[in-house]
Amino acid sequence: MTKKLGFSKYHSHGVMYKGIKFDSSHERDYYIKLCHKQKIGEIRGLRLQTPFILIPQTTKIVPVQLKTKIRYDKKVVEQDAGYHDDFTFYDVKEHAYVVCEYKSEMTAKLADYVLRKKLMIRKIYRHNEKGRSRWIFREVVYNSKSGEIKVTDK
16 A cells, blocks of 8 residues: 655655655656566565665864873764665575665765765675675666656666
C-alpha cells in the first residue's frame, strides 16, 4: 500500500510503501522493479540509503594542561562529509556492486548533488584500482515531461 506524504524541497511528492519512505513515486516504482529483479536472481543484497563517508573528519591534537603533566587530546575541526545513496545491490550480470542514485532531471543538475556524485565516483574508482571487488556508480535520471528514464553507469 502506498501513502502520499507532503512535498519535498524539490516539489516531488514523498510516498510511503511497505513502511519505507521514498522521495517520489518514481523512486518507489524503481524500488519495486529492483525487488522484482532480486526475486528472479538478477541482483542480490538490495539495500536502501547505504551511508558512505566521502571526506573523513579533520582532527587536530591539542595539549591540555593537567596538574602535573600535559595530556594531548584529539579535537574535531571539521565533521566528515557523508553521502547516502538511494539503492545499493550486487548486479549478478555485471559481477559488480552498484551504488544507484534515482533522480529527476532537475535534482540531477543541483550543485550539491553533482559535487557529491563526483566525490562518490572518485571513491569508487580508487576502490576499484586496488583490485578488490568491483563497484559501479549508476545514475538513473527521470524526465517528468517525456517519461523517459536514462540509466548511466560510471
